[in-house]
Amino acid sequence: MMHLPATFRQNIVGVHRQKGENWLSGLEELIAYCERRWSCVVQRDHDYPLSYNFVAPVRFQDGRPAVIKLGVPSGEIHLEVTALRHYNGNGAVRLLEADEERGILILEKLSPGATLKSVKDDEEATLIAADVMKKMRRPAPDNGSLPSVGRWAEGLSRFRADFGGGTGPLPEQMVAKAEKLYAELLSSASRLQLLHGDLHHDNILSSERGPWLAIDPKGLIGEPEYEVISFLMNHLPEQGVPEAIRRRVDIFAKRLDLNTERIYGWAYCHAVLSASWHVEDRTGGEKGAIELAKVFERSLTG
Incomplete structure (x- = not known):
């Protein structure tokens, strides 16, 4: 067996x-x-x-x-x-x-099949991820076969319903701000594309054909700024997290012609949504997601 x-x-x-x-x-x-x-x-x-x-x-x-x-x-x-x-x-x-x-x-x-975590220099790894994202860019399918970022955002409403309109262990103010910001960003969204939806270091592998290729797409429709969030939230250093995130955002913005303010806005919303997922799945990871949301929020406000 x-x-x-x-x-x-x-x-x-x-x-x-x-x-x-x-x-x-x-x-x-x-x-x-x-x-x-x-x-x-x-x-x-x-x-x-x-x-x-x-x-x-x-x-x-x-x-x-x-x-x-x-x-x-x-x-x-x-x-x-x-x-x-x-x-x-x-x-x-x-x-x-x-x-x-x-x-x-x-x-x-995919051979040799090493994850992007094997690249120790963070700037080099971010540039590689940006190049993979550029190769993957596709117009959004118009047949409704994939969910939108808006549908993902509805997860916060379901989360509130689970807590009788409250936010359980998550700060009410943060959830409310994420809901408001999601609505603002969704109403002004443009350049909708097919997104991987979970493109971080472990989902980018070395390949003779690639030289780097993505695996395990979630399948999502949204702005290209949303695509970089999973990478921003993963494989961060123990010290200097805000600085590391800022460097990554700068690289993505320049390499992929993205709007920095919208990156931080979407990232804040997604970090709060991610915290709600952690609560629902009882992983204990909500604290880390909330701390990242605070980092993104500080970049938004100043």
Whole structure:
């Protein structure tokens, strides 16, 4: 029987409850199905990290290497497949095969496959991320197949509803400001594009084809300024966080022709939204998100 990390099992059940339990029970059978359907061999023992999806190397009968990604069938699987099809390999990993109903994706194998965290110089890493974003730029699909930033923003209303109109452990003033600023930015938004939605260091891998390519898109429609936020909020130094964020923002603004004030505005809103997600998922990460929101807020006001 295949060994799965306890944390992986906990993540799957924590998010999907009984549906997750059932999916884990049928995972071996699902892998065997994939091997039959696509004439491939899935490597059970590997060192790929497992968090919320089963990911493993795979080799087709003709010798081609690939990566298989299996997840509990959900809307997120559909959005990832939709986004990858729109990117069609431009700045992002190629989607080779998919079965959305079963939660199956077979992806191009990126080699050497190091994450952008392997680049120790923060300025260099930010420039690389900017170049990846530039390659991925696409007009927003007009068929309604992907959610908008506005739909994400509605998460704050749902969060309030969960707390009877209040904001639970989050500061009322911050949530109210995020709601107001979201409305202002959404009403004045232009240049809507297809966005990755979660483009940070761990989702940018080295590749002989790339030289750097994005993986794991959320699939989102919004302004290009929104795309840089995940990168701003991740892999920050222990000291000098405001300065590091400011340097990153300056690079993105110049390299991608972005509006600095709108970057900080969207970033503040998203940091508060992210804090609400942490509360809902009981991760304990809301404090860090709130601290980042304060950094973004100071940049907005002065």
